[in-house]
Amino acid sequence: MVASGSQSVRCLESRRTENGHSAPVSKYKHGIVYAIRDFPPGCGRLAAPINRPGEHPVNEISGLQKDLPRGNIANSEKEIFPKSGVKSCPDQSSLRKTLARKYYPQGGVTVIRDFPPFCGGNAPPLSKEERMKWLTALKNKDTNLVGIASKENPLEKTRCTDVIAPEGSAPILSAEDIQSKMEEQASGKTKKQGAYEASSRNDKDGMHHTFENSIKSPFGSSLNEFDSESKKAEDNDFQTKLSDSSSFENQLRENDCESQEVLSDRWFLPDLMASTQLHGKVAFNHDLAGGSSKRKRKKSFTFLQRDNTKKTSSTKWAHQGLNKVVVWDKKDLFHGDGQYTDDSFGHVSFPPCQTSTGHHNDAMASRNKVREALRLFQAICRMLLQEQESKLKGEGKTFRRVDYLAARIFKQKMEYVNTGKQIIGLVPGVEVGDEFQYFVELNIVGLHRPSQAGIDYVKQGERTIATSIIASGSYEDDLDNSDVLWYMGQGGNVMQKGKQPEDQKLERGNLALATSKVVKNPVRVIHGETRSSGLSEGRCKAYVYDGLYLVEEFKQEPGPHGKLVYKFKLVRIPGQPEIAWKVVRKSKVREGLCVHDISNGKEIIPICAINTRDAEKPPTFVYVPHMIYPDWCRRTPSKGCNCINGCSQSAKCSCVMKNGGDIPYNHNGAIVVPKPLVYECGPTCKCPASCYNRGWGVRSLNSIPSGSFICEYAGEILEDGEAEKRAGHDEYLFDIGNNYSDSSLLDDLSTLMHDVHSSFHQVVPDSGFTIDAAQFGNLGRFINHSCSPNLYAQNVLYDHDDERIPHIMLFAAENIPPLQELTYHYNYMVDQVYDENGDVKKKSYCGSSKCTGSWHKANDLVVISAYGCSARTSFSC
DNA sequence: GCTTCTTCAAGTCG
DNA sequence: CCGACTTGAAGAAG
Numbered sequence: 024m025v026a027s028g029s030q031s032v033r034c035l036e037s038r039r040t041e042n043g044h045s046a047p048v049s050k051y052k053h054g055i056v057y058a059i060r061d062f063p064p065g066c067g068r069l070a071a072p073i074n075r076p077g078e079h080p081v082n083e084i085s086g087l088q089k090d091l092p093r094g095n096i097a098n099s100e101k102e103i104f105p106k107s108g109v110k111s112c113p114d115q116s117s118l119r120k121t122l123a124r125k126y127y128p129q130g131g132v133t134v135i136r137d138f139p140p141f142c143g144g145n146a147p148p149l150s151k152e153e154r155m156k157w158l159t160a161l162k163n164k165d166t167n168l169v170g171i172a173s174k175e176n177p178l179e180k181t182r183c184t185d186v187i188a189p190e191g192s193a194p195i196l197s198a199e200d201i202q203s204k205m206e207e208q209a210s211g212k213t214k215k216q217g218a219y220e221a222s223s224r225n226d227k228d229g230m231h232h233t234f235e236n237s238i239k240s241p242f243g244s245s246l247n248e249f250d251s252e253s254k255k256a257e258d259n260d261f262q263t264k265l266s267d268s269s270s271f272e273n274q275l276r277e278n279d280c281e282s283q284e285v286l287s288d289r290w291f292l293p294d295l296m297a298s299t300q301l302h303g304k305v306a307f308n309h310d311l312a313g314g315s316s317k318r319k320r321k322k323s324f325t326f327l328q329r330d331n332t333k334k335t336s337s338t339k340w341a342h343q344g345l346n347k348v349v350v351w352d353k354k355d356l357f358h359g360d361g362q363y364t365d366d367s368f369g370h371v372s373f374p375p376c377q378t379s380t381g382h383h384n385d386a387m388a389s390r391n392k393v394r395e396a397l398r399l400f401q402a403i404c405r406m407l408l409q410e411q412e413s414k415l416k417g418e419g420k421t422f423r424r425v426d427y428l429a430a431r432i433f434k435q436k437m438e439y440v441n442t443g444k445q446i447i448g449l450v451p452g453v454e455v456g457d458e459f460q461y462f463v464e465l466n467i468v469g470l471h472r473p474s475q476a477g478i479d480y481v482k483q484g485e486r487t488i489a490t491s492i493i494a495s496g497s498y499e500d501d502l503d504n505s506d507v508l509w510y511m512g513q514g515g516n517v518m519q520k521g522k523q524p525e526d527q528k529l530e531r532g533n534l535a536l537a538t539s540k541v542v543k544n545p546v547r548v549i550h551g552e553t554r555s556s557g558l559s560e561g562r563c564k565a566y567v568y569d570g571l572y573l574v575e576e577f578k579q580e581p582g583p584h585g586k587l588v589y590k591f592k593l594v595r596i597p598g599q600p601e602i603a604w605k606v607v608r609k610s611k612v613r614e615g616l617c618v619h620d621i622s623n624g625k626e627i628i629p630i631c632a633i634n635t636r637d638a639e640k641p642p643t644f645v646y647v648p649h650m651i652y653p654d655w656c657r658r659t660p661s662k663g664c665n666c667i668n669g670c671s672q673s674a675k676c677s678c679v680m681k682n683g684g685d686i687p688y689n690h691n692g693a694i695v696v697p698k699p700l701v702y703e704c705g706p707t708c709k710c711p712a713s714c715y716n717r718g719w720g721v722r723s724l725n726s727i728p729s730g731s732f733i734c735e736y737a738g739e740i741l742e743d744g745e746a747e748k749r750a751g752h753d754e755y756l757f758d759i760g761n762n763y764s765d766s767s768l769l770d771d772l773s774t775l776m777h778d779v780h781s782s783f784h785q786v787v788p789d790s791g792f793t794i795d796a797a798q799f800g801n802l803g804r805f806i807n808h809s810c811s812p813n814l815y816a817q818n819v820l821y822d823h824d825d826e827r828i829p830h831i832m833l834f835a836a837e838n839i840p841p842l843q844e845l846t847y848h849y850n851y852m853v854d855q856v857y858d859e860n861g862d863v864k865k866k867s868y869c870g871s872s873k874c875t876g877s878w879h880k881a882n883d884l885v886v887i888s889a890y891g892c893s894a895r896t897s898f899s900c
Numbered sequence: 901g902c903t904t905c906t907t908c909a910a911g912t913c914g
Numbered sequence: 915c916c917g918a919c920t921t922g923a924a925g926a927a928g
Contacts, residue, residue, distance in 0.1 A: 424910065427923065462909055466924080474923045477908040495908050513907070531906085531926075551908065564910085 386451070389440075391811065393452030393468050396433075396440045398837050399771050400467055401460065401729040403429040405695045406772070412690050412715075413671065426461035433467065436775050441469025445481035445490050448545040448571060456602045458838040459549075459566040460728060465493075470568060471549060478513055478532025488544050489535040489574070492593075493566070495551020506597075508548060508572065511582070512536065512589030526587040527579075536574055536591045545571035545596060552604065565728075567840065570599040603841035622646045622801070630802060647799045650830065651739045658823035663707030670704060670716045678704050678716055686716045693730030694817065694834045696772060701832075703821035727839040733814055736803035736831040738796030746793035755796035755804050757831060759818070792828050803833060809846035813839050816847055 407425040433439070441450055450469050465471035470491060471479050477493040494510055515527035529537060539546055548569040572593035582588030617640050620629030625646050632641050652658065662677065670676040670686060679686055681702035688694055692715075694701070704716045727733070736757050741749070746756055796804035806814065815836045818829035833847055 424922065426910075427921095430923090463923085473907065473925065475907040475909050476925085479925095493908055511908085 389452030390454070391452075393440050393457075394811070394837060395767065395771075396467055397459070397464060398729065398768055399775070400429055400433050400464060401837070402696055402768060402772055403432055403775060404461070405689055405693055405730055408689050408691075409685065409695050413686075426463050430463040430467065432775055439467050439469065445469075445472065445479065447481065447483075447488070447490050448547075450547070453568055455568055455570040455600050456840045456843070457568045458840045459568075460838060462493075462566065465491075465549060465566060470547060476513065476532065478536060480532055480535030483542075486538050486542075487535045488542050489532065489539040489546050490544075491547035491549060492532075492536070493549045493551050494569075495564075495566075506595040508593040508595075510536075510591045510593055512577075512591065515582070515586055515588055524582075524584040524586045527582075527589050529589065533589045536589075537577055540574035540577060540591075543573055546574060546593060548572045548593060548595075550602075565838070567602055567604065569595070569602055571596045603843065617641075622648070626802075644797065644804070645799045646801060647737055648801050650735075650737050650794070651799050652828075653740060656740060656828070658825040658828065661705050661707045661821070661823045663705060664710060666704075666708070666710040666714070668710075670708075670710050670714050676710075676716075678702050678708065682716075688715055689730070690715050692732065693728065694732065695730070697769065697815055697817060697834075699818065700826060700829055701817055701819040703819055705821035705823075727835045729835055729837045731835040733833040733835060733845065734801065734803050736794055736796065736816065736833060737799075737801040738794040738804065739799050740828055741793045741795050743791050743793055746795065749795060749797070755800060757794040757796065757816075759792045759794060759828060759831065794831060803831075806833065807844065807846050808848065810848065812846040812848045813837050813843070814845050814847040 404425045407428050411423065411425065440452060446469055453468055453470055459465055459468075459470075462474065466474065471493060473479055477495070478489055479491045480487050480489045492510055494508055512527050512533035513531065514533065515525050527533060536546070548571075550567045550569050552565050552567055572595050575592045575594045577589055577591040579587050579589050615634050616631055617634050617638075618632035620626075621632055621641055622630050623646055625648050634640070664670060664676045664678045666676045666678075670679055674680060674684070682698070685695070687696075687698055687701045687703075704710050704714050708714070710716070738755065738757070741756075746758075750756060813836055814833045817832045817834050819832045820826065820829050833845075839845065
């Protein structure tokens with residue numbers, strides 16, 4: 024998914040671009056901002072053209088662009104950046120295609136106020152009636168189950184009830200068959216042994232069997248009666264009889280009622296009502312009213328109470344964006360007598376709301392643990408990738424799996440999250456919509472253990488139930504419906520093309536899923552999504568956690584190769600937040616469009632503004648995609664490198680040496696680790712535009728991978744003295760200097776990686792300069808603060824060498840799902856923030872457990888979707 | 901406890 | 915871009 028690679032390079036060459044930049048994100052005075060970027064195929068961080076000084080100013084581009092049909096964006100770029108002697112970029116066409124295909128009808132960047140419909144805070148909470156209606160509808164499909172559960176004594180049932188096939192239905196599995204299957208799991212006997220006996224009885228006794236029979240007849244007693252041929256035949260017969268859920272489920276349930284020790288471990292169930300906040304990372308503190316900072320902080324804001332929101336305990340949680348974790352054990356799910364009642368059924372989805380701070384803190388701690396683990400893992404991956412890019416590729420060696428390598432390092436020296444026995448249901452710290460770059464990340468956070476297999480399961484008492492599945496479309500899963508998933512079972516050599524396909528068997532994951540249908544335990548669903556990045560290099564796949572589902576039914580039918588496959592119908596438990604890419608996919612029309620392009624054509628692709636809340640438009644400011652330097656500012660001219668054939672990690676490149684011997688970016692354009700200052704190649708360098716040490720923006724409609732460049736924080740450069748004067752009136756000041764970075768991440772990296780750089784902990788002295796984006800700014804001015812940010816500010820030099828006034832570039836600190844608010848740490852402490860009277864602003868918290876008490880403003884929501892903005896533009900000062 | 905098998909990975913290469 | 919091929923790891927099964 025990370026855009027880059029050779030095609031990107033060619034694309035870059037053809038455009039003669041220097042430093043591309045993506046998605047500026049702007050800041051509204053009264054809002055939180057969202058920015059989403061796209062990765063045009065083949066362009067990655069190279070997505071947008073750059074104008075060299077003296078070449079094509081951005082405004083020219085924009086002006087030209089403005090008059091062109093949206094679909095001709097790529098063409099326009101070609102015209103703008105003719106390059107003799109360079110073959111035309113093969114990705115121009117793909118870029119055009121992608122733009123046409125993936126972008127919204129408006130064809131550009133969008134600013135949205137409030138959550139998209141049915142998303143995040145707008146996810147419709149279900150009333151109790153609605154919930155019960157849904158559950159009842161689900162339950163009514165299992166009439167046998169309901170009868171057993173609510174009307175009859177399960178113990179009695181297991182002893183005296185014969186299984187009678189419904190009239191006209193396929194032969195159903197005998198009680199012995201099911202019991203055998205279950206006991207096989209528990210006893211370790213071979214599957215076939217159990218099956219043989221069960222089949223044998225089934226054949227002899229027809230459709231009527233008693234559970235008592237199976238108990239009285241232990242396994243293996245009659246095995247010798249069968250020769251291998253009959254065993255084989257009967258095994259097939261057994262499989263056939265397990266081919267649908269109507270038989271399997273009823274039988275399994277009936278026979279299992281004698282002991283409800285199904286789930287001896289804890290189930291983690293989400294407070295689904297509380298999960299309406301999309302991703303719920305930043306809690307909104309209702310106590311925080313608006314107000315402006317006097318110095319060192321941007322933007323005042325006004326809290327607008329959500330309409331019609333009654334502050335029940337659960338909705339309060341929802342507003343705080345917290346996925347409360349409720350721990351249930353079996354006694355909560357089953358009544359004392361083991362009966363599986365309507366009540367307990369309801370509890371699965373709606374545990375009582377508890378708003379104790381203990382739970383809150385636990386949840387936040389878990390969340391931070393997961394995020395920290397993933398960030399660290401991803402940073403290790405990027406460092407390993409950088410290592411391989413510099414060493415192995417040059418020698419023609421093949422790449423090793425950085426994910427495995429990183430996981431090994433990670434596992435040896437750190438602990439995985441949520442280790443121990445498999446968790447059923449909600450995994451602490453993992454939220455719906457979370458994205459993962461590598462399969463092993465699912466293992467690291469305890470979401471899904473297998474390294475390749477799509478179904479994860481755990482033994483619970485005498486049987487095995489499914490805990491999670493990966494639906495990545497490798498099999499013919501039906502992913503169209505957002506709430507219903509038909510998932511194909513495993514096995515049958517469907518994936519192994521070299522082998523002869525055969526019928527799938529009801530074993531392993533398939534059996535676990537079938538059992539989960541009866542047990543009705545929540546099953547986590549993770550979507551493996553292949554992104555059409557059009558790249559020859561770089562990953563274009565991501566895994567998205569979609570939440571909890573219930574297995575509703577399953578069937579066996581011919582698969583694509585003609586052999587029988589199992590198909591499981593999973594239904595999403597309602598009340599969970601919708602994952603963003605589904606919202607994006609569903610959105611056809613953007614309601615509330617109020618500004619077509621807040622950049623006024625100064626970005627390659629327009630940034631439109633949407634406000635679904637009220638009539639307010641974005642505040643007036645002059646959009647500038649680049650920095651504005653005052654007249655007195657004479658920046659040190661950049662001393663470019665002389666790497667005609669491209670820069671490498673060698674002492675020959677002056678730019679690389681300034682970075683401590685490393686190119687700070689991977690070939691896919693992701694920044695490897697935060698640095699005090701990044702020195703990029705710039706206009707005065709002799710290296711080609713394909714040099715990896717040039718900063719180019721990446722964009723994604725779907726998600727932003729960790730390490731991606733987001734945008735520059737552009738504005739006017741001020742001396743601190745001038746900034747002081749403006750403070751109080753100005754909420755868009757950014758102090759240049761030592762930016763906030765996650766020191767714990769760097770500490771952990773130092774511990775884990777051998778060749779850590781001492782520069783990790785270098786401190787950039789206070790430069791004495793400030794960027795003011797109040798009057799002149801770009802999209803970066805819209806990004807809000809969080810104490811648990813998903814972006815970080817990185818000092819970058821590329822067009823001059825004056826270390827006092829580096830560019831402030833924002834990078835993704837973690838995988839960011841679509842529509843998730845982008846935030847970074849403003850790095851202003853509480854005692855630096857003043858109210859209008861000049862008093863130190865009251866200490867407040869953003870809801871993050873890491874909150875340092877800096878001023879947080881967040882309530883009124885604005886979303887900016889920047890589907891491609893300007894590249895990093897050089898400037899003429 | 902060891903080996904083998906299975907598995908909706910992830911990379912290169914043609 | 916697709917599919918074949920290779921390398922690969924974890925857990926279940928044997």
